[in-house]
Amino acid sequence: MGSEERFRLDGRNAIVTGSGSGIGQAIAIRLAGAGANVTCADINEERANETKGIIDAEGGSASIAVVDVTKKDDVTKLVNGVRDLAIMCNNAGIMTDSSIVDLDEADLDRIFAVNFKGVFYGAQAAARVMVARGSGVIINTSSGAVAVPAPNIGAYAMAKAAVSQMTKTLAIEIAPSGVRVNAIAPGFVDTRITARHYTEDDGSINDEKRNAIRSHMSTMAPLRIMGEADDMAYAVLYLASDAAKFVTGQTIHPNGGVAMNW
Ligand SMILES: NC(=O)c1ccc[n+]([C@@H]2O[C@H](COP(=O)([O-])OP(=O)(O)OC[C@H]3O[C@@H](n4cnc5c(N)ncnc54)[C@H](O)[C@@H]3O)[C@@H](O)[C@H]2O)c1
Structure with missing residues (x-):
């Protein structure tokens, strides 16, 4: 097998949440470019359609789903509606700016609802169908904020830390079934x-x-x-592909070297 073939995703079905913009859009385009059939899921229909349009224009395979990741039943329906789901990217995220001292409860709940529970719902639903099938890859979007604490984004960073932790626990729980779970922690894009x-x-x-x-x-x-959105998309492409068949429970940090973990 040529090295390039390892990165091909031909015929594999993928979902990318938050794929109407930025990093999620780049991930959707990159996965489709490698041959995956991508469901571009976003709360914003116009943006999801924009991503589908780009993939269509490049000759790739895409459909859209309008989904709010904070709605557990809707996320489960999305996951169960894609036959033989091979790749689940839980990427949708939002930001709020406040010190922890001043953070109000509504903002805390909103950030955790999207950035953690939205990822959790997607990972849980995907894990159920992938474990039953004995294969699949889950990739969550965490953040460099986990490795480099910064003032005024505490709620965001706490939710992202929970994403990285869930990635490890889920990875170890379902590794014997052959399903891999990893995360990316983007630097500033x-x-x-x-x-x-x-x-x-x-x-x-x-x-x-x-x-x-x-x-x-x-x-x-x-x-x-x-960093560019595509730098994140290439990391996701690697994790999604068979090139990463020995990789699970990891958070990869494409960040220009801003933080280095070991
Ligand atoms: N840009 C950065 O510097 C950076 C750094 C680290 C991590 N991240 C993470 O990368 C991910 C993508 O961020 P981005 O920079 O591309 O931002 P973005 O705002 O460009 O894209 C986020 C997308 O998520 C969608 N979305 C928001 N709430 C949603 C919901 N409830 N349900 C479904 N879709 C929803 C938005 O409509 C948007 O299309 C986020 O999880 C973010 O936290 C970004």
Whole structure:
């Protein structure tokens, strides 16, 4: 088998949540580019359709599902509705900015509902069908915030830490069935989630602020470059493929070297 073949996903069915934008969109496009049939799941129908349109234009196979990952029954229905689900990417996420001291309970609940419970529901439902079939791959999106604590994103980081922990526990519980569970912990990638740093109150983009943040983030990284959504998608492609058949329970950190785990 040629080395490239190991990364092919021809005919495998995949779901990517939060695939209407940013990292999820890049993951969906990359998996489809490797031959997977991708269900682009997002709470936002227009964005999910945009991703499907890109995949269609590249000759890939995609469909859409409008799903709010905080709704357990809807996530279960999504998972059970895809025949022979081979790859489940639990990627949808949101952000809130507050110190822990000032964090209000509604924000805490909202962040945990999307960033942790949304991932949990997807992983649990996928694990059930994959274990029954004896194969499959689950990939969760955690965050570099787990490795590098930063002020004012405590709720987000706590939920992401729970994602990384669940990834390990689920991985060890279902490894004997042949199902692998891993996570990616992206470094800073300029997407809708980060746009709050340079979006003015009237919704306009402040290019000066944006350039300053991008420059700061690339200077912070030992590799001195900014991460791109596709850098995350390639990590997911690896984890999803048979090239990673010996890898489970891991959180991979594509982050330019900002934090290094061992
Ligand atoms: N961008 C970064 O720097 C960065 C760093 C670390 C981790 N992450 C994580 O990567 C993931 C993707 O983030 P992104 O940067 O691409 O952000 P993004 O805002 O561009 O994309 C998030 C997508 O998730 C969808 N979504 C939000 N709530 C949802 C819900 N309840 N149900 C279904 N879909 C929902 C949104 O509509 C959007 O399309 C998130 O989990 C985020 O926490 C991002």
